[in-house]
Amino acid sequence: MIKGLYEAHLPVRNLQRSIEFYLKLNLEIAYQSDQLVFFWIEKGKSWIGLWETAQVNIPYHASIRHIALTIDKDDMYQAKKWLEVRGIQVKTSFGFTSDNQPLVLPNNRQAHAAIYFDDPDGNSIEFISPLRLDVEEEFKMMSLEDWDLRGKQISAD
Template structure:
C-alpha cells in the first residue's frame, strides 16, 4: 500500500513575520491562507487552496536555523525564473554557485533549478522536471548543454 502522495506542508521559523509575509505573499505571490498574529504565524497556499502549504513562525534570531526547500514550477516558467526573481530584487544563483550565469540540470532526475534566499537566509529553489530520460552518468550539466543534447537548442 502506497500511502504517501506528496508533501502537504512545510514550516519555517522567521525573525520578522511582517517582512516574511511581504516576501512570500507580495514578492513570490503565494496566496495567504491563514494567520494568527498573537501566535506569530502565517500560512500560505502553494499550488492552490488545499494543495500544499507553507507555514511561517516568528521566532527569536537564535531560534532560526537556515533551511532549504524547493518550489515546483512549470518548465515554461523556469525559462523566465531568473528574470522574474531578479526583477523583484532577489539575487539568484545556480546549484554550483559558479557565477557562469547559467542554470544546471541534475542529470539523475532530470530537472533544472535556480536558487535564491528569503529575508532570513533560508535557501529556496525553483525546480522543474524535464521531459527527458534521466542521465545520471552526466552528473550536472549546464541547461543549454542539456537542451543541445536533446535537439532543443
C-alpha cells in the same frame, strides 16, 4: 496512500518582512496569526508555514531550512528574470553563478532543472522542474541551456 507533501515550515526573524517577500512570489495567505503565517503553494493541496522565532540563527542546512517549489519547465527560463523584477537575486549554487542558472541536477536516474534564491532569513528556496524520470545515464551538472543543446545534438545523431 500518500498523495503528496501538504506542508513545510521555515523559521523567520520578522514575520511582516517575510510576508512581504513571499507575497512577491505571488503566494496567497491561507492563515495568519501573531507569529505564524501559512501561504498556499497550491490552494487546498500544499502550503508553507513561516514561524517568527529567535531560533532562526541556526546554521543553514538543506535538511532543515530549504524548500523546493515546482514550476513548469517552460517557465524555468523566465524564472530568473521573474525573480529579479521582484527584487530577488538568484544565488550561486553548486558552483553555478546566477548567469549559469537555471542548472540541471544530475540525480541519476532523475534529472531536474533548478534555480536557487534565499528568503530574507537565508532559508534556501528552489524552483524545480522534472526533466526526465527513471532514465539510467550519468552526466555532470550543467546549465539548462547546455542540457537543451545536448538534447538537440542527441536527437540529431
